[in-house]
Amino acid sequence: MSIVTDERPRLLLADDDTAFRQVYGALLRDAGFDVDEAEDRPAVERAVAGARYPVVLLDLMLPPDGRVDLGLAAISQITDGSAFTNVIVVSGAGDTRNLLQAIRRGAYDFLTKPVDPDVLLVVVERARAKHDLRRQVADLQDRLAASSPRASIVGESPAFVQAVRLAEKVSPSDLPVLVTGENGTGKELVARLVHDQSHRRDRPFVPVNCGALPEQLAESILFGHVKGAFTGAMRDHEGLFAEADGGTFFMDEVADLPPALQVKVLRTLESGEILPVGATRPRTVDVRIVSATNQDLDRAKDDATFREDLYWRLNGVTVH
Numbered sequence: 001m002s003i004v005t006d007e008r009p010r011l012l013l014a015d016d017d018t019a020f021r022q023v024y025g026a027l028l029r030d031a032g033f034d035v036d037e038a039e040d041r042p043a044v045e046r047a048v049a050g051a052r053y054p055v056v057l058l059d060l061m062l063p064p065d066g067r068v069d070l071g072l073a074a075i076s077q078i079t080d081g082s083a084f085t086n087v088i089v090v091s092g093a094g095d096t097r098n099l100l101q102a103i104r105r106g107a108y109d110f111l112t113k114p115v116d117p118d119v120l121l122v123v124v125e126r127a128r129a130k131h132d133l134r135r136q137v138a139d140l141q142d143r144l145a146a147s148s149p150r151a152s153i154v155g156e157s158p159a160f161v162q163a164v165r166l167a168e169k170v171s172p173s174d175l176p177v178l179v180t181g182e183n184g185t186g187k188e189l190v191a192r193l194v195h196d197q198s199h200r201r202d203r204p205f206v207p208v209n210c211g212a213l214p215e216q217l218a219e220s221i222l223f224g225h226v227k228g229a230f231t232g233a234m235r236d237h238e239g240l241f242a243e244a245d246g247g248t249f250f251m252d253e254v255a256d257l258p259p260a261l262q263v264k265v266l267r268t269l270e271s272g273e274i275l276p277v278g279a280t281r282p283r284t285v286d287v288r289i290v291s292a293t294n295q296d297l298d299r300a301k302d303d304a305t306f307r308e309d310l311y312w313r314l315n316g317v318t319v320h
Contacts, residue, residue: 009128011055012047014038015090016063020113024057024120031121040064044074052082054131055108055124060091060098068098075105084134086127090115097232100217104237109212126212129183137189163190163319171197175316176269178254179292187292188252190319194290195248203247208240211256218261220277223268229278241274244287254291254314255300259307266310289314 011028015021016039025035036051038044040063048056056078060071075087086108091098099110108127111120163181170177171194179187188207195205213221220229224239241249251257257265268274269289273282291314300306 008034009054010034012036012053013057014044015059048078055127056087057090072101075107079106084131167193167319170317174288176289176314178315178318180320183294191250191290200247204244205248206240206244207250209252211253223274224276226278241285245285249287251291255293255295262307262310269313
């Protein structure tokens, strides 16, 4: 697998296992990355203080003491220091509680050792691409704040101008919006534009990448769970739908939702209620749904890989 970019992106590989760093460092360099290495937590702190990495691969149990809780804290420290950095946890401590805590702390993904090299490269490249897109979106949002929304984001493409104008027209309503287009064409920017020009602008804008949801915890991440719902559920957890209550819930890569989750999302959109894992009573939520995909949902609907009833719930207005 080869990653082609205008310049070699630099990432940080933090692991106390010298052999692991040698093998996977060489793999990543061959794939087109420059790789800095860190063998303990102080080295990680020095590295992230001196550079802004698009991706950090982090072992939770780093010296000097190998404590998982401090490894989890390091995730927050890294993302607080650089909002666009995506932390991928690569650890042998792969129990459910650690996975959930890492995701809640802001980790982009969680890979358990031994790691399939091809899987690692795919996850790293997706994280790098997300970093680049978020930087582009932030730059455009800065320009958006400096003047009128339309003046800031109109570019050379007539199709994009048309998409922005349509997004502005539907923003004041609560219609669900489906944003389609290739990767890197500004789908999240359009979603944020819809939110920022709606009556929900002062409420949360909560994004989720449906393609990056860990299968075993996806329902909990979206809908929440109650204490004791499963091994490692030490306290109640508010899911992303609840976090978006009153605001906008942006479901990126919505075509990647597995069938079981499609059913649960559809039920929420129909009823306005969520049922956290392990709960007996549903909770009402008020969210506007903006979804995005680079896939052909019409074809997926016809092929029965994406539910037709969910498709029509999401597709109030299409912005391509």
